Every structure is written in structure tokens, then in C-alpha cells.
Amino acid sequence: xxxxxxxxxxxxxxxxEDVSMNCTSSSxxxxxxxxxxxxxxxxxxxxxxxxxxxxxxxxxxxxxFGITRKDSFLNxxxxxxxxxxxxxxxxxxxxxxxxxxxxxxxxxxxxx
Amino acid sequence: DSGVTQTPKHLITATGQRxxxxxxxxxxxxxxxxxxxxxxxxxxxLIQYYNGEERAKGNILERFSAQQFxxxxxxxxxxxxxxxxxxxxxxxxxxxRGGGYGYTFGSGTRLTVV
Numbered sequence: 329x330x331x332x333x334x335x336x337x338x339x340x341x342x343x344x345e346d347v348s349m350n351c352t353s354s355s356x357x358x359x360x361x362x363x364x365x366x367x368x369x370x371x372x373x374x375x376x377x378x379x380x381x382x383x384x385x386x387x388x389x390x391x392x393f394g395i396t397r398k399d400s401f402l403n404x405x406x407x408x409x410x411x412x413x414x415x416x417x418x419x420x421x422x423x424x425x426x427x428x429x430x431x432x433x434x435x436x437x438x439x440x
Numbered sequence: 441d442s443g444v445t446q447t448p449k450h451l452i453t454a455t456g457q458r459x460x461x462x463x464x465x466x467x468x469x470x471x472x473x474x475x476x477x478x479x480x481x482x483x484x485x486l487i488q489y490y491n492g493e494e495r496a497k498g499n500i501l502e503r504f505s506a507q508q509f510x511x512x513x514x515x516x517x518x519x520x521x522x523x524x525x526x527x528x529x530x531x532x533x534x535x536x537r538g539g540g541y542g543y544t545f546g547s548g549t550r551l552t553v554v
Contacts, residue, residue: 361542370442370530370545371483416483418542427473427496428543432482 332417332431340437347404349434351417359420360393360400361428366413374415375402404436412438443467446531446546454554458519461549465512465533471495472514473543474506477528489514490537521553 334351341347351360359378363371375386377393377400384391388405400417417431443466453459465472474486485498489508500506503521508514518525528550532543 363545368528368548368550370444370532370547372442372545373542376542427485427488430483430485 334431334434338435340439342439345407347407350401351431352399356397357419361418362391362402363416364413371416409438442544444533444544444546446549450550452552455521457521461516461529463514463531466544469533469535471534472508473532474516475530523553526553
């Protein structure tokens, strides 16, 4: 099935650094979502985006819905240890009743 | 607590056996989705049910089957288990048929096949 390409696959950063990751698709998406998965837990929704160009923040997290509708970006500012985990993007091709397609994930590790 | 309940949390079984994983969706949600996550892998979509009916199928093996009951809980049945079936199995739910407002995930069932 279709998958979204996330990059980078993994990141090793120091506490306090900013983080950027992105998600791209060959198809136009009408909804973009970002999830975080802690080890051994289910993914939790962080941010939802519904309009091209939309920029939405949730605390230190900021996500953007790309103008082309084929990409989305997630930034984390001033990373802290609890930011460790796997970040997934997800998209919906058509508004309404189309199921979500998930990205391949970006694993974030914070080096002490 | 996300509101999506999965049982059991852990399951250890032998090859060739059959197991049933159970999921109760969040109150009011009509769609249930099943995902498989192997070690260091992404979320592989298996199957979706909406209000009791199968709505979408992903990379689900013929040895696997699922159903959604009238009370909206869902069960994923895995049979003739192989070592490679060891994984985390997640259930998620959403209010509508598509999930444009996001899915709510359960905390998963970790299946170990020995």
C-alpha cells in the first residue's frame, strides 16, 4: 500500500537542540497529522493540519502543511529528554472517509 | 488512558498456535483499525472495520482474520503462528469512517511467538 516518506529515518541530538523532520508524498493530501510513539506505547496525536500553508503549534512543537499539499514539516524547539521516541506523519488523501496513511517514522534519540 | 482498551498487554505462545487479540474502541467511535509493528518498523495497516463491516484491507495475511461485533469491540485472530508474527499489534479507533480528525491508539498487545 501507499506510504509516506519521512526523513530523516533517525536523529541523534543533544538536549536543547532544535529538531526538524519532514514527510513527503507523491500524492496530494488534504489532511496531515503528526503522532509521537513512546517506547512500548501506542502513537499519540500531537498536531493536526487541515489547510495548505497552515502553521500550527503545540507547545514547543510546530508543524506546517506544505503549500503543494504533498509535504509536511515538524519542528521541535529546545529538545528535552522526554522528546525521545518515534515520530510519525499521517495523511488523508481525500476529506472525509478515506483512511489515514502513515509515514515510515523518524526515531529521535537525545545524547546526554 | 487513551480510551482504547487492548487486551492482553502481553502474549507468549508457541509456533503453530492460534491467538485472539481484543480491542474496545473509545466511546462513540465506530471505526476500528488494526496495525502491526515489528521491531524497528513502521505501522503496517492490517484491516479496518466500520460499524461492524469490513471497510479496508491492508497487508493482512490469510492466516489472520478480524471482526467487529455489535457492541463495536473488535477481535483480531492470528492462526498458525510463525516466529515472524512476533510484533506489537495496535488497535486504533475513530469517530467516522476515515479518521481525518486522527485515530486514537490503544497501548498495544505485544505478541511473542517462540
